[in-house]
Amino acid sequence: MKFFIDTANLNDIREAASLGILDGVTTNPSLMAKEGIKGEENILKHYVDICNIVNGPVSAEVISTEYSAIVAEGKKLAALHPNIVVKVPMIKDGIKAIRHFADEGIKTNCTLVFSAAQAILAAKAGATMVSPFIGRIDDSNWDGVQLIEQIVHIYNLYGFKTEVLAASIRNSMHIVRCAEAGADIVTCPLSSILGLFNHPLTDIGLEKFLADYRKLNG
Numbered sequence: 001m002k003f004f005i006d007t008a009n010l011n012d013i014r015e016a017a018s019l020g021i022l023d024g025v026t027t028n029p030s031l032m033a034k035e036g037i038k039g040e041e042n043i044l045k046h047y048v049d050i051c052n053i054v055n056g057p058v059s060a061e062v063i064s065t066e067y068s069a070i071v072a073e074g075k076k077l078a079a080l081h082p083n084i085v086v087k088v089p090m091i092k093d094g095i096k097a098i099r100h101f102a103d104e105g106i107k108t109n110c111t112l113v114f115s116a117a118q119a120i121l122a123a124k125a126g127a128t129m130v131s132p133f134i135g136r137i138d139d140s141n142w143d144g145v146q147l148i149e150q151i152v153h154i155y156n157l158y159g160f161k162t163e164v165l166a167a168s169i170r171n172s173m174h175i176v177r178c179a180e181a182g183a184d185i186v187t188c189p190l191s192s193i194l195g196l197f198n199h200p201l202t203d204i205g206l207e208k209f210l211a212d213y214r215k216l217n218g
């Protein structure tokens with residue numbers, strides 16, 4: 001399972017990359033706004049800055065919603081760096097654009113996916129990745145991880161090549177459950193990645209090992 005970080009914060013990306021376990025990055029317009037990145041030139045430069053930190057796929061989301069505008073915007077984003085993946089919303093014009101990008105060899109991430117039906121459309125259109133938002137599904141009192149299981153099952157049945165990217169991760173247990181469910185990728189905030197380290201018995205055990213060493217060695 002690949003680990004992506006879900007942020008536009010360069011320090012968080014550097015910290016996750018320094019662990020040696022980071023495979024890529026996802027961003028969205030809300031995450032870019034959170035970092036105060038505004039204006040087309042600054043936004044495009046920020047994507048390049050991210051690509052220069054992480055040697056892996058970096059999802060850059062289009063803000064257009066009409067087919068030809070999505071295609072034009074996506075081509076501009078894809079031209080920024082070979083690692084850019086064009087993130088396209090799950091709407092009719094988005095699916096048409098994903099098909100166009102697939103035919104042109106441009107990688108895509110179909111975002112805002114909340115059902116297996118939508119995930120089938122994304123795979124049929126040739127999306128490189130599909131992003132079911134599991135945290136937002138949990139927030140509405142359904143089980144987001146069950147959707148990951150369902151999509152993985154369907155994709156396996158038909159040999160769809162689209163990678164299942166579990167998004168909207170809220171905690172470390174989401175990561176573990178997505179791993180059990182067979183997600184190809186999880187994209188997580190830094191806090192959820194760091195949460196994977198935590199176990200009280202590790203802390204207690206290490207403290208004892210070091211105390212025993214110090215007893216004899218000073």
Ligand code: E4P
Pocket residue numbers: 006026027028111131133135136167168169187
């Ligand atoms: C990433 O691709 C998604 O845009 C992101 O995970 C959404 O997360 P949120 O539901 O926490 O906003």
